[in-house]
Amino acid sequence: MLFSTKAEYGVRLMVELGRQPGSRPISLNTVAEAERLPLSYLEHLVAKLRKAGLVTSTRGAHGGYRLAKPAKEITMDAVVEALEGQIAPMECFHDSPEGKVLCSHEIDGYQTCSTKLLWTRVQSGVTKALAGTTLAELVEFSSPGREADTATVGSTA
Amino acid sequence: MLFSTKAEYGVRLMVELGRQPGSRPISLNTVAEAERLPLSYLEHLVAKLRKAGLVTSTRGAHGGYRLAKPAKEITMDAVVEALEGQIAPMECFHDSPEGKVLCSHEIDGYQTCSTKLLWTRVQSGVTKALAGTTLAELVEFSSPGREADTATVGSTA
DNA sequence: GGATAACCGACTGCTTCGGTAGGATTTGGA
DNA sequence: TCCAAATCCTACCGAAGCAGTCGGTTATCC
Numbered sequence: 001m002l003f004s005t006k007a008e009y010g011v012r013l014m015v016e017l018g019r020q021p022g023s024r025p026i027s028l029n030t031v032a033e034a035e036r037l038p039l040s041y042l043e044h045l046v047a048k049l050r051k052a053g054l055v056t057s058t059r060g061a062h063g064g065y066r067l068a069k070p071a072k073e074i075t076m077d078a079v080v081e082a083l084e085g086q087i088a089p090m091e092c093f094h095d096s097p098e099g100k101v102l103c104s105h106e107i108d109g110y111q112t113c114s115t116k117l118l119w120t121r122v123q124s125g126v127t128k129a130l131a132g133t134t135l136a137e138l139v140e141f142s143s144p145g146r147e148a149d150t151a152t153v154g155s156t157a
Numbered sequence: 158m159l160f161s162t163k164a165e166y167g168v169r170l171m172v173e174l175g176r177q178p179g180s181r182p183i184s185l186n187t188v189a190e191a192e193r194l195p196l197s198y199l200e201h202l203v204a205k206l207r208k209a210g211l212v213t214s215t216r217g218a219h220g221g222y223r224l225a226k227p228a229k230e231i232t233m234d235a236v237v238e239a240l241e242g243q244i245a246p247m248e249c250f251h252d253s254p255e256g257k258v259l260c261s262h263e264i265d266g267y268q269t270c271s272t273k274l275l276w277t278r279v280q281s282g283v284t285k286a287l288a289g290t291t292l293a294e295l296v297e298f299s300s301p302g303r304e305a306d307t308a309t310v311g312s313t314a
Numbered sequence: 315g316g317a318t319a320a321c322c323g324a325c326t327g328c329t330t331c332g333g334t335a336g337g338a339t340t341t342g343g344a
Numbered sequence: 345t346c347c348a349a350a351t352c353c354t355a356c357c358g359a360a361g362c363a364g365t366c367g368g369t370t371a372t373c374c
Contacts, residue, residue, distance in 0.1 A: 001245060001246070001247065001248050002159050002244070002245065002246040002247070002279065003246055003247055004362065004363085005247075005248065005362080005363070006362080007247070008247050008248075008249070011271070011272050011275065012271055012272060015271040015272070016271075027319060027320085028319080028320080029318095029319080038363085038365085040364070040365060040366075041363065041364050041365085043320080043321075043322090044363095044364090046320090047320095047321075047322085057319095057320060057321085058319090058320080058371095058372085059318095059319065059320045059321080059370075059371045059372060060319065060320075060370090060371045060372020060373060061316095061318040061319065061371090061372055061374075062319085062372080062373065062374095063318075063319050063320060063371085063372070063373090064319075064320085065320090076275055087159070088158060088159065089158070089159040089160055090158065090159070090162075090164070090165050091158050091162065091165075092165070112298070112299045113299065114168070114169055114172040114295055114296075114298070114299035115165060115168050115172070115295065116298075116299075117290070117294065117295055117298045117299075118168060118233055118286075118290050118295060121286040121287075121289070121290055122159065122283055122286040122287065124282075124286065125281075125282030125283050125285055125286035126159065126279055126282050126283060128282055129275075129278040129279040129282035130275075130279065132278070133274070133275050133278055137274065138271055138272070138274055139271075141269070141271070141273075141274045142269045142270065142271035142273075142274075161330085161332085162331080162332070163331080163332085166332095182350095184349080184350060184351090185350080185351080186349090186350080195332085195333060195334085197334060197335080198332065198333050200351080200352075200353090201332095203351095204351095204353085214351060214352085215340095215341085216340045216341060216350065216351045216352080217339090217340045217341020217342065217349070217350055217351075218340090218341050218342040218343070218347095218348065218349040218350060219341080219343090219349075219350080220340080220341070220342090220349075220351060221350075221351085
């Protein structure tokens with residue numbers, strides 16, 4: 001499995017927040033019941049999202065969470081990365097400052113890494129899919145009234 | 158991390174096999190030394206590749222492994238899947254008989270799955286990257302400069 | 315002050331990862 | 345014929361991550 005349920009639950013949580021029209025926060029409890037997910041586990045996940053600056057929180061009674069930005073401006077690479085950590089196909093891949101991918105095997109003074117081409121392509125494929133999808137899309141895609149419609153599930157790139 | 162070292166080691170092993178010109182098998186020991194990987198761990202990995210029909214084995218002295226097909230006909234989705242198991246972005250994704258992806262949340266009688274669009278795109282991105290890369294490409298990509306080096310990497314044992 | 319809800323850290327059972335160990339079986343060659 | 349080189353197979357191990365649970369603390373509204 002490429003991703004764990006952290007990404008799954010976290011994305012659902014974000015979608016749930018994105019569904020709310022007003023600006024008032026919704027409590028985690030509400031989200032947990034709507035999505036039928038364990039509240040105490042969601043607490044851990046939402047903490048990651050908050051630290052990543054994707055949601056803001058209001059404490060106390062009638063508090064809760066809301067999106068830190070409009071759903072249109074939230075791309076899913078940021079969400080998934082906040083939840084799962086750095087997204088790389090393989091451990092030896094790091095993001096260098098220039099945004100390039102780098103395979104540590106090459107620094108060993110040992111010849112060209114035979115797997116670099118492959119992982120670079122995979123990395124690119126995943127990144128394009130995640131960065132090319134906004135939260136707003138997911139909200140609209142799953143909004144009630146719209147029945148399961150696989151026609152628009154095409155790739156972005 | 159999307160994939161574990163099983164994929165990394167296994168792909169390197171395949172590339173090493175693909176580098177061999179003749180049809181005679183090479184031992185795992187040779188591969189392990191060339192790639193500096195633990196032999197006993199490679200045994201586990203090559204077993205998966207063999208069961209998937211990607212390599213064939215010859216037992217006994219002067220035995221070893223060789224590719225079951227020409228490197229051009231081996232696509233990396235088969236290799237990675239043999240090593241890592243079914244490739245899906247999320248646990249709720251299964252390959253249905255018709256080759257479509259299916260999210261189990263939708264069968265719950267509960268509304269449209271809010272994450273399906275995202276995971277479908279990711280799935281597509283990864284699959285395209287893997288299926289669009291052949292072993293032959295990786296072999297060629299990592300070959301240049303090979304005959305020049307003097308280390309233990311020599312192809313002729 | 316009480317209810318609500320975010321926050322925080324510790325703990326737990328479970329599975330996978332990465333690797334080791336020890337043996338058995340098969341085969342080629344001296 | 346017997347040894348060495350290989351594949352093959354099962355079991356085991358420590359470490360880490362996953363998917364939670366639990367208990368408690370702080371902040372806020374009524």
